[in-house]
Amino acid sequence: MTARAVFDFSEHQARARRQTAVLVLLFLLITLAISLLTGVVAGFLFGGAAEHVGHQTAAVPGGLEGMVEQIDWNLALTVAVLVAGIILATAAIRALMLGGNGATVARAMGGTEVTRDTRNPAKRRLYNVVEEVAIAATLPMPRVFVIKHEKGINAFAAGLRPGTAAIGITHGALASLTRDELQGVVAHEFAHINNGDMRLNLRLMAMIFGLVALSVAGRMVMRSVFFTGRGRRDQRAVLVAMAVGLTLVVLGALGVFAGRLLQAAISRQREHLADATAVQFTRQPGPLANALKKIGALQRDEQLQNPHGEEIRHMLFAEAVARRSPGLLATHPPLIDRIRALDPAFNPKTDPVWRQPQREMIRESRRGLRKQSEGSSGLDIADA
Amino acid sequence: MEMLLIILVLLALMAIGVWLYNRLIRKRNAFRNAFAQIDVQLKRRHDLIPNLVESVKGYMSHERETLTEVIEARNSAEQVRQQASGTPGDPATMAELGRAEGTLGGVLSRLFALSESYPELRASENFRQLQEELTSTENRVSYARQAYNDAVMKYNNAVQTVPSNAVASMFNFGVVAMLEFEDREQLQQAPRVSFS
Structure with missing residues (x-):
């Protein structure tokens, strides 16, 4: 009876729920950040490249301000939406695939x-x-x-x-x-x-899968550029495409790592909650x-x-x-x-x-089931 | 204009009244349903006891008195259960049910304590099975009772607090009783005793 008073389950539950909410939010923020970052990088590279093709002699403005000026914001936004779309769509497909019933x-x-x-x-x-x-x-x-x-x-x-x-x-x-x-x-x-918790975990696993898909997409971009871009003269465009692919690979990998850390942290919280x-x-x-x-x-x-x-x-x-x-x-x-x-x-x-x-x-366990002296020792009781 | 305002206020009051009334109905249904769960488990418990006595009789011929007591306590508890399943929450019936089940639990734990001195009985598979089923049923009854008492508390809170108490007294929603088993300590120890 005293132990019941010591362990306040509702307080533990409230704390675990709060912390989980924060962690899930972080997960969504990571996805958002990766999408935006990829968008900005693409906008910068392609925007800059297009400008250079147009005005071969124009001096490139230096410094951070110049870099920001070079970004093609429309393109950046399109790419960001596209990347977020890829992550969420693969996550959704994965969630549908894994969502069997418990007996299976x-x-x-x-x-x-x-x-x-x-x-x-x-x-x-x-x-x-x-x-x-x-x-x-x-x-x-x-x-x-x-x-x-x-x-x-x-x-x-x-x-x-x-x-x-x-x-x-x-x-x-x-x-x-x-x-x-x-x-x-x-x-x-x-x-x-x-x-x-199974639903929550499935969603997190699916999100990680989406991030894995992102870096796979990046690798595919790099490879296709590597093979098709060889004979072409426009080395600049090839380099830009390579850089975009590399960005996807790196950001995807970073995202996967951060995602795994978060998944584990959320899982630990849910264990406390389940207790x-x-x-x-x-x-x-x-x-x-x-x-x-x-x-x-x-x-x-x-x-x-x-x-x-x-x-x-x-x-x-x-x-x-x-x-x-x-x-x-x-x-x-x-x-x-x-x-x-x-x-x-x-x-x-x-x-x-x-x-x-x-x-x-x-x-001790068997004492409740059969007479102590009876039967052989060992783990065989459940196989009878 | 004033008319319109009065009509609006009246409508709003009626809407609140309907909402409060429905809330009370939902809580009443909830505790009645919870009681139905207890009823199922108590029935299961009472159905197991004749089997138990039957399988124990051959071994415990010296304990005829205790066995008769068990059967008597079981029969009167079953009677009260049948009566109570029609009137869940009625304070007098709940008290009587609690008393009857408490007595039954007490006699049962005595029977299991006595069974300690009959090693042949304890070795019998049938007895062990019945013991497991009874232990499980005790747990089910206590969990179902936990749910029922929670539901009763929510219902009683709604009946007694402002503003739903006005609606409750208007439509005769009375306070209902929780189910407590007398002899609870002994009852809770019944499975423990049987383990050692």
Whole structure:
């Protein structure tokens, strides 16, 4: 009861939402800045070139003022609109392509579906837990998947709308978490569904794809000029076109880099938000904190084996690709920070769960399912 | 001119009145729907208990008294539930339902505590399944109750605050009761006891 008073989920939610809004705005500003910059460069180069063709002998005015004078503003504006159009159009196409339903994504990740009539006690418990949290979140029941052959503790939510959402849990999570901890993890994934994080992430990924397309377009311009411009006398125009291509390549690459940084920053914010929302659903921060501690305890040997690990890591419950330091490209906040937000008294040096061996976790998890002495040890409970 | 002004003001007042009335109706529907969710889960709970008693009987022959108590508490809780599903939010019925469910939860947790001393029973697959289903149902009931109480609070706020309280008293929107289970502490511990 006291923990509930300590963790104020609505305040955490408000802060995470505010920061996300700022980051999304920044993303749009980057796109706008790149479009305008490309436009100005094109306007300057082509405007200047046209003038030189017209008045071969005219002296070029020096300094910044002169450069501004040389810009062909109509052209600059056209190019800027064109570039923004390319970025947004490719982003939209990409978003349409990626926007499948959650079950498809879960299957692509190697998930097998769990249904209401499962006979396996661990899966039955999982299905029940998902139904319970669906009531708490007042969301429709998503499809449920288990990722087999995955010893680490992890989970993900997929699908763009609550109606088509799916929740996936690794086999390791099923075997190593107690009922309440499982509930905390499932509530975290429900929070992503509730907060529209998959949609947000898809948009950001699509924007980055748009920026990638921009630098590809730049490379294409350069290449075509390189091959067609050789025999021509008008070296000046060739150079200008090359410069425009190069600008596109450089700005596109810069944009992609900035975009990745922002995507990661937004993703980290959304994780904090999802933790807070999960507590809103279950009203108990303790088990969620414990689940995170167990992840920390396993982190040495826990690595998502899935080949899609890099692409889908933003969707996961915890960072799957091992990182030495919580860098700017990490999609999840450092575990310790997340645990401290839920359990301010957490101390990694003395916390028993943080140093628990997996064998013990499995034993604890199974206690709720079958008699302790029965069955062999290991991770086999979910495969029965 | 003055006439027109008066008509306009009256129209505006009517529009506000209609809006407030509709808002109250929406909130009332919301808490009624939330109660229907609790009703579904309570029914599920009551349907599970005869199965539980049936599967436990063979092992726990010495605990006949407790088993009868469980069945009695279940039957009276089911009666109250049927009564309450017609009158969601009625203070007397809600209190009675809370009491009946509280008693049932208390007896159930006693039964699970007693089951600790019957290792054969605890090893039976059927028992474990029922235990999981009951644990899950407890959670569902408490989450559904959380949603119902939130909806009731919003509705009551609308009924009691200015200006919608005027519309509420005009059309007989009364304050409704939240659902609290007596013996709540014990009820919340029921699944925990059964785990150890």
